[in-house]
Structures are given as structure tokens and as C-alpha cells.
Amino acid sequence: MPKITPNLWFDTKGKEAAEFYCSVFPNSRIKNVTYFNEAGPRPAGTVLTVEFELDGQEYVALNGGPEFTFTEAISLMITCADQDEIDYYWSKLSEGGEEGPCGWLKDKYGLSWQVAPGGMAEMLNDPDQERATRAMKAMLGMKKIDIAALQAAADAA
Known part of the structure; x- marks a missing residue:
């Protein structure tokens, strides 16, 4: 069976949220961070996704913009x-x-x-x-x- 990973849509604070959640739950960590490049739509170097783990459960935080909350x-x-x-x-x-x-x-x-x-x-x-x-x-x-x-x-x- 394929792995299911919850993807959480944030405007711009995905990395901040992931760091906060990792500080709250034991055995948690940031696994990977990706960034927008010149293709946009946000400025190059801005955080795009954060892969993180909360006590063994994987999540992705996506800085997708303000369209969804x-x-x-x-x-x-x-x-x-x-x-x-x-x-x-x-x-x-x-x-x-x-x-x-x-x-x-x-x-x-x-x-x-x-x-x-x-x-x-x-x-x-x-x-x-x-x-x-x-x-x-x-x-x-x-x-x-x-x-x-x-x-x-x-x-x-």
C-alpha cells in the first residue's frame, strides 16, 4: 500500500509551524525543506515545503498562499x-x-x-x-x- 502523508496548506508560515509542532511533540524532526526557485510564483529562496515528522507520523507543510485556510x-x-x-x-x-x-x-x-x-x-x-x-x-x-x-x-x- 502506498504511504499516506497529510499535506498541510499554509500561506507563508509552514516552516515556522513545522518547527513549532516539532518542539511540542517528542521524537519529532524536520526532515527536508524545499524552496521556490526562479520559476516562482513566490520569490526564489522562499520556503515551498517542509517535510517533518511528529513521533513517527510524517507530514508536509506547504506554503501555498492565502487561497485556502x-x-x-x-x-x-x-x-x-x-x-x-x-x-x-x-x-x-x-x-x-x-x-x-x-x-x-x-x-x-x-x-x-x-x-x-x-x-x-x-x-x-x-x-x-x-x-x-x-x-x-x-x-x-x-x-x-x-x-x-x-x-x-x-x-x-
């Missing part, structure tokens, strides 16, 4: 092991960005992220429908996910 129609999901991880990624990625509901945020580059605990889907799909409903209602009232509050709501009788 990110929307919430696509997001990157971070499945966190515990509240400390949720707090870390939420703090880093929302700084200069925008907090949204239910564990969603937009970073300072406009890219949407979901910061969620592992096991949340199981809680929301619990065979005990009342428990699942309590968990869902609690999640819908949160911005950053609070695992203890979510668990307490699910377990409330």
Missing part, C-alpha cells in the same frame, strides 16, 4: 494517556490559538486539534446508556477535557 472539517487527534498529557498538549497548542468545545482547539496557525483521553469512546459508548449519557453531557460542557470530572459524571447515580 484550515477549517474544523479536518483536525488532528491526540489520544492522551492521562490528565498531565491532556494539560500539556492543550496548553502548548492552544497558546495564541482558540479553545473550542469538547477537547477541540485551534492552534495559532489555524489548524484544529482534538486533545482527548484514551478510553473516552468506550465511556461514551458504555452499554449502560444512563452512564454513557451522563458522560456525554459532561463532555459537551467542557472545553479542555477533565478526565476526573468526566469519570465522576459517568459514575454519578
Whole structure:
């Protein structure tokens, strides 16, 4: 099967964004940078693409211009092991960005992220429908996910 690599379209800040993401996620690095040449459409020497890796997942940042911007129609999901991880990624990625509901945020580059605990889907799909409903209602009232509050709501009788 061919490799699938998400390609993220930026106006001009693809390299800055890739460097930021690499600073947030462990085991991450910039792999390659390409530049526009005399053929344009941007000035020769301007960054065209940045190939980078976030903990083993490859991405490409493209400085394609202002024609397209990110929307919430696509997001990157971070499945966190515990509240400390949720707090870390939420703090880093929302700084200069925008907090949204239910564990969603937009970073300072406009890219949407979901910061969620592992096991949340199981809680929301619990065979005990009342428990699942309590968990869902609690999640819908949160911005950053609070695992203890979510668990307490699910377990409330």
C-alpha cells in the first residue's frame, strides 16, 4: 500500500509551524525543506515545503498562499494517556490559538486539534446508556477535557 502523508496548506508560515509542532511533540524532526526557485510564483529562496515528522507520523507543510485556510472539517487527534498529557498538549497548542468545545482547539496557525483521553469512546459508548449519557453531557460542557470530572459524571447515580 502506498504511504499516506497529510499535506498541510499554509500561506507563508509552514516552516515556522513545522518547527513549532516539532518542539511540542517528542521524537519529532524536520526532515527536508524545499524552496521556490526562479520559476516562482513566490520569490526564489522562499520556503515551498517542509517535510517533518511528529513521533513517527510524517507530514508536509506547504506554503501555498492565502487561497485556502484550515477549517474544523479536518483536525488532528491526540489520544492522551492521562490528565498531565491532556494539560500539556492543550496548553502548548492552544497558546495564541482558540479553545473550542469538547477537547477541540485551534492552534495559532489555524489548524484544529482534538486533545482527548484514551478510553473516552468506550465511556461514551458504555452499554449502560444512563452512564454513557451522563458522560456525554459532561463532555459537551467542557472545553479542555477533565478526565476526573468526566469519570465522576459517568459514575454519578
